[in-house]
Amino acid sequence: MHSTLRTERLVLRPLAPDDAEDLFDAYRRPEAMRFMDDGAHSSEAETKKMVDGMLDGPGTVWTVRTAEGGPALGYVDYIGNAGVPGMGYFLHPDHWGNGYTSEAVRAVLDYGFDEMGLDRVELWISEENRASVRVAEKVGFRRRGRMRQKYHQDETGHDKLTYGITAEQWRTGQLAGNAQAAYLLAPILAVPDVQAAAEYFCDKLGFTVGFLYGNPPTHGGIHLGEWTSEGAHIQLSLTDQPLPEKPPVGFYVFMGEDVDGLYERYQAAGVHIEREPTDEPWGMREFAIRDCNGYLLRFGRPS
Structure with a gap:
């Protein structure tokens, strides 16, 4: 109490x-x-x-x-x-x-x-x-x-x-000032199990559940960032259609933290690493993973 x-x-x-x-x-x-x-x-x-x-x-x-x-x-x-x-x-x-x-x-x-x-x-x-x-x-x-x-x-x-x-x-007492309001783009991933996908993103990748709709869930939202309306957002939607082993779609997450540190945390958590951290010619340091349903996620920040 x-x-x-x-x-x-x-x-x-x-x-x-x-x-x-x-x-x-x-x-x-x-x-x-x-x-x-x-x-x-x-x-x-x-x-x-x-x-x-x-x-x-x-x-x-x-x-x-x-x-x-x-x-x-x-x-x-x-x-x-x-x-x-x-x-x-x-x-x-x-x-x-x-x-x-x-x-x-x-x-x-x-x-x-x-x-x-x-x-x-x-x-x-x-x-x-x-x-x-x-x-x-x-x-x-x-x-x-x-x-x-x-x-x-x-x-x-x-x-x-x-x-x-x-x-x-x-x-x-550092209370003054407001962040500029902005709309966000949230891709929708078709998944065979919304609950399992949400748990994977939270347990393995450090995302947070914003909402899960239904019991068992048929739709949900997850995000990576300090606030609900900021950061990387993904929606998960139930599908009964089989997914290819590597769905032909990928997502890029612009990071606010050290690329190599995040890579090491994901590696230690047993995340499937698609590509190790690399300095790209366009000025970004990036690495890539595949999630539990085969979707490609690339993480990067200016090198």
Whole structure:
């Protein structure tokens, strides 16, 4: 059980089953749910189901209350099983504009970095959610990029901004500035087993799972880099068609680290090496591997 946190004006208590009654008063409000995954709740039972799911899940959730006591006004949480530790926050509309969310987020960041040993935390915020963006930037998160998402209740997709902060930035106060937002290209690899391919990329190549869809998975996303919206991204999609031993497609990963060091780690992990590190005439030092399904990946950086 995680600890109760206290700030000057707030008490943050671990989520409990009976918090559903308080939270329903916020979840039934359409303006509060505009940027959430689901629409406004129509019954307390719907909110209770959500709370039960949060309690059964791998995340860590605190309800937000005033120091004087009273009902739960919202929550701040760490999302479990995410490649980069993710944070979410939610507050009853009647209490917007009081600075409660940023105050609670600061307390949860302190706890996450100091007690949970997190090295970074990430937020995904709808671009239109200006209030949430203001909270992120006020606390000190830096914008890292953007990506496209669509909630099931929406007719069209929307842009989500990725904000992130590292433990070092939080502790040293180096919080200013945002990275330039950019779209990313993510090739889709057809694979006979999405779960096995994702495990190979994570265990052998150092990638992180962004998501797996289905049980067993039929689609998934993996990435190599510090933040979800940066670095090398690959999507994995289930196919029942046989793959050639060496599929006629390859991928180039521009690296931000030492080529030879990565090569040695892959070699020690038993990765199939297609070509050892070589200084190429076009000014890059590169090596190549083949993954568990025969796809070619070349890694390089300026020599």
